[in-house]
Amino acid sequence: MNKKEQLINFSFVAPALAIFSFFYIIPFFYTFWLSLHKASPTNVLDLNFVGAQNFKDIFSPQIFIVLVAVVGIFLILFALKNKFQKLSLNNKKGLAQTLQFATIAIGGACLIYAATTFITISRQAIDFNPDLQWWNSVRRSFYITLWGLTFQNCLAFILALGVDRATRTGKLYRVIFFLLPVLGEVIIGLLLRIMLSHYPGVFNHLLENIGLGQWAQNWLGKDMALATLAVSHCWRGFGYGFIILLAGLQTIPEQLYEAARIDGANAWHRFTKITVPMLVPIIFLVIILTILGTVQIIGLPMALTRGGPAGKTTVSVLRIFYDLNNSHVGYASAEGLILGLILVTLSFGMLKISKKMKS
Amino acid sequence: MRKFFTFTIILLVCFSLVGCGKSKQETSPKVTIWHWMSDRQDAFEQLAKKYKQENQINIKFELFPHSAYTQKINAAVAANDLPDLFGILGEKRVLASFAKEGKIEDLTSYMQEAQSSWKRRFIDICLKVNSFKDNNIYDVNPGIYGVPIDAMSIQFLYNKKLLKEEGFDPNTPPQTFTDLLNIAKKAANKKDVYGFASGWGETWLIYCMATNYAFDIMGQEKFLDTIKGKVSYTDPDWIKVFSLFKDLQQSGSLAPGIITMNNKEAEQIFATNRTFFTFNGSWGVNTYQQINPELEYSTMAPPRANQNYAPGVWAGAGASFVVNAQSKNKKLAIEFLNWLTEKEQQIFLIKETSNLPSIKGLKKNIQSDMKYFLDNQQYFTHPRLWPENENSRVVEAINRGIQNIVIGEKTPQEVAEEVAKTKKQYSQQ
Numbered sequence: 001m002n003k004k005e006q007l008i009n010f011s012f013v014a015p016a017l018a019i020f021s022f023f024y025i026i027p028f029f030y031t032f033w034l035s036l037h038k039a040s041p042t043n044v045l046d047l048n049f050v051g052a053q054n055f056k057d058i059f060s061p062q063i064f065i066v067l068v069a070v071v072g073i074f075l076i077l078f079a080l081k082n083k084f085q086k087l088s089l090n091n092k093k094g095l096a097q098t099l100q101f102a103t104i105a106i107g108g109a110c111l112i113y114a115a116t117t118f119i120t121i122s123r124q125a126i127d128f129n130p131d132l133q134w135w136n137s138v139r140r141s142f143y144i145t146l147w148g149l150t151f152q153n154c155l156a157f158i159l160a161l162g163v164d165r166a167t168r169t170g171k172l173y174r175v176i177f178f179l180l181p182v183l184g185e186v187i188i189g190l191l192l193r194i195m196l197s198h199y200p201g202v203f204n205h206l207l208e209n210i211g212l213g214q215w216a217q218n219w220l221g222k223d224m225a226l227a228t229l230a231v232s233h234c235w236r237g238f239g240y241g242f243i244i245l246l247a248g249l250q251t252i253p254e255q256l257y258e259a260a261r262i263d264g265a266n267a268w269h270r271f272t273k274i275t276v277p278m279l280v281p282i283i284f285l286v287i288i289l290t291i292l293g294t295v296q297i298i299g300l301p302m303a304l305t306r307g308g309p310a311g312k313t314t315v316s317v318l319r320i321f322y323d324l325n326n327s328h329v330g331y332a333s334a335e336g337l338i339l340g341l342i343l344v345t346l347s348f349g350m351l352k353i354s355k356k357m358k359s
Numbered sequence: 360m361r362k363f364f365t366f367t368i369i370l371l372v373c374f375s376l377v378g379c380g381k382s383k384q385e386t387s388p389k390v391t392i393w394h395w396m397s398d399r400q401d402a403f404e405q406l407a408k409k410y411k412q413e414n415q416i417n418i419k420f421e422l423f424p425h426s427a428y429t430q431k432i433n434a435a436v437a438a439n440d441l442p443d444l445f446g447i448l449g450e451k452r453v454l455a456s457f458a459k460e461g462k463i464e465d466l467t468s469y470m471q472e473a474q475s476s477w478k479r480r481f482i483d484i485c486l487k488v489n490s491f492k493d494n495n496i497y498d499v500n501p502g503i504y505g506v507p508i509d510a511m512s513i514q515f516l517y518n519k520k521l522l523k524e525e526g527f528d529p530n531t532p533p534q535t536f537t538d539l540l541n542i543a544k545k546a547a548n549k550k551d552v553y554g555f556a557s558g559w560g561e562t563w564l565i566y567c568m569a570t571n572y573a574f575d576i577m578g579q580e581k582f583l584d585t586i587k588g589k590v591s592y593t594d595p596d597w598i599k600v601f602s603l604f605k606d607l608q609q610s611g612s613l614a615p616g617i618i619t620m621n622n623k624e625a626e627q628i629f630a631t632n633r634t635f636f637t638f639n640g641s642w643g644v645n646t647y648q649q650i651n652p653e654l655e656y657s658t659m660a661p662p663r664a665n666q667n668y669a670p671g672v673w674a675g676a677g678a679s680f681v682v683n684a685q686s687k688n689k690k691l692a693i694e695f696l697n698w699l700t701e702k703e704q705q706i707f708l709i710k711e712t713s714n715l716p717s718i719k720g721l722k723k724n725i726q727s728d729m730k731y732f733l734d735n736q737q738y739f740t741h742p743r744l745w746p747e748n749e750n751s752r753v754v755e756a757i758n759r760g761i762q763n764i765v766i767g768e769k770t771p772q773e774v775a776e777e778v779a780k781t782k783k784q785y786s787q788q
Contacts, residue, residue, distance in 0.1 A: 041750075042497045043456040045436060129784065133755075197624070198616035220619045222766040302426075308560050309618040310762035325429055326751040327453065 035333035044327035054334035072110030152234035156241030189303025248282030284354035455497035488743035507676030507717035532659035543612035554612020558622030562758035574671035601771035641732035675741035
């Protein structure tokens with residue numbers, strides 16, 4: 001391929017690349033840059049460079065140096081295993097070697113930084129003090145995600161199986177179940193707040209009227225708020241999984257089921273030996289989308305509980321939002337990056353498992 | 360084919376360039392104002408129309424959601440794209456930051472023109488919240504940096520009808536915190552009526568009430584010393600402040616779900632005669648009138664927990680506008696602000712939006728219920744008047760701690776220790 005052809009080919013990718021860079025790559029690096037800063041206590045517009053201080057505050061310095069050391073070792077091992085040779089670099093050995101040296105250098109720098117910080121910490125006897133408010137908010141996000149992965153996706157799967165067989169009313173159900181995700185998080189949150197809060201307490205009145213008054217309680221109170229938020233999120237969000245799983249079910253050729261029936265397979269066998277294996281990639285897609293969608297919720301808790309009572313429903317993204325509002329721009333950026341990193345790791349992990357199961 | 364592609368690309372570029380530019384025929388507004396006050400947009404637009412008729416100058420009020428407003432302003436600062444006039448939400452250090460960075464105009468010289476006629480128009484406290492004194496900790500040049508367009512106060516309110524029904528004199532509200540608890544306990548005699556309701560789901564109201572009582576229990580000086588780090592939050596006086604919330608919780612008079620209740624819900628409860636007492640700002644009058652025009656209520660000074668010091672009552676400018684120092688229309692914007700704070704416009708604003716005026720001499724124009732919020736002026740204070748404000752992380756710890764006390768998960772002592780720990784952590788940083 002000559003240079004002119006390369007240029008023409010590149011021109012096709014350029015618009016997409018420009019848009020992607022403008023909306024994703026540049027904001028990502030800008031967020032990283034911001035995460036290395038802290039606003040002055042008397043001037044919120046004056047951002048001072050503080051290096052990795054925000055990350056140290058989030059993890060505590062002790063955990064932070066362990067993480068830096070682990071990243072350093074990983075990078076060095078990755079480079080030493082010559083992984084760059086496997087990358088498609090048009091057989092340019094020079095480029096692969098440069099990348100290898102650069103990675104070793106970055107890994108080495110990480111190790112040196114971890115070692116020097118370790119010496120400083122051990123001299124100053126710094127307390128082990130991770131930001132528990134942040135990590136608790138992450139824990140709450142994953143608690144809701146657990147509900148999403150189990151309750152929400154099982155509900156979506158069962159309903160998709162049912163609707164897949166309903167030839168006449170299938171379209172109607174599809175519309176009904178997809179109606180909730182179409183409505184905004186805030187609308188659902190405000191409606192549920194009217195239903196569930198002590199005042200006006202529509203749901204509790206309903207329970208009393210049907211003779212189940214003993215079940216009436218403060219659904220947004222200290223014991224129930226997080227579970228209520230989780231169930232509300234699942235109720236609102238199962239429609240997405242339902243539509244994707246239904247589409248997946250409808251791609252399974254009917255002949256497979258017919259052949260199985262002829263071979264004497266019962267409904268359970270057809271489900272476990274045909275439906276589930278054929279749906280594995282779709283199931284993993286739904287799992288990844290559920291994790292990404294649930295960990296990032298903000299509208300629903302904001303409208304339903306504002307993160308209360310006493311911060312019991314403050315999920316990670318809501319915490320980031322509050323930090324931004326309180327002019328902790330650098331800290332919020334660091335929190336955002338950590339959350340992003342957790343999500344990327346989880347998503348790649350799920351994709352890898354999916355590939356292994358497929359093979 | 361190639362010609363077609365070239366032509367299409369040129370056409371697209373032309374369209375985008377035209378889209379980016381401003382139409383010359385369009386009469387662009389001279390002064391643009393950003394704000395978050397959805398309830399005042401109609402009134403603002405009417406005033407803008409009037410101003411156009413009188414002065415042939417276009418005024419454009421652009422409304423943004425309250426929750427996204429701060430981000431909008433921050434983005435505009437980064438892009439150097441601030442409007443001619445805008446409001447600033449948040450602590451005094453935010454206003455200070457804008458002033459220090461030269462983003463907003465020092466209005467002192469304009470206020471002092473014609474023997475300070477503009478400056479003398481305002482209620483003192485309203486102007487002070489937007490001013491910086493000499494040697495302020497923010498290192499901002501002393502001056503006035505914002506123009507208040509209305510005023511507010513946050514007070515204890517009591518329901519006269521409910522007090523009368525329980526045999527109390529409706530014109531003599533409780534004087535001490537113990538009296539308040541004793542009356543509030545009577546709510547147990549009534550179905551679906553509570554002793555005390557407030558929008559504590561919006562945590563800043565908790566901090567407001569806590570600071571009112573901090574003034575009452577330890578005095579302003581000691582309170583400010585705590586912010587400066589000279590007094591610990593584990594001091595017995597602070598534990599007394601936190602204990603008041605424990606007392607309220609133990610009295611059984613708090614409305615169920617009070618710490619998830621938002622301000623609007625608490626206002627509805629008070630308006631429907633379902634709580635003896637509430638703690639709310641002057642903006643609530645609107646809701647009370649809409650829901651129950653017959654509501655009999657009044658404001659009262661914070662029932663005292665200690666007789667040695669004066670309690671605090673948050674009051675000051677409800678909303679203020681600042682002038683973009685880099686704006687080409689700076690002069691026009693300032694002239695408009697001057698006009699907006701003239702008597703006639705202020706009367707229109709307080710009538711249309713049920714708020715208190717930011718200028719003097721309009722007491723007779725204030726509707727009867729709103730007048731109550733001008734009571735207890737001897738206690739008026741505002742965080743923007745304090746020389747220093749508490750770190751937002753510490754405020755968060757106080758609010759969360761008090762919520763934990765109210766739900767019975769922590770004792771005042773535990774909360775005090777937790778707040779002191781947070782204070783220590785952020786002081787070190």
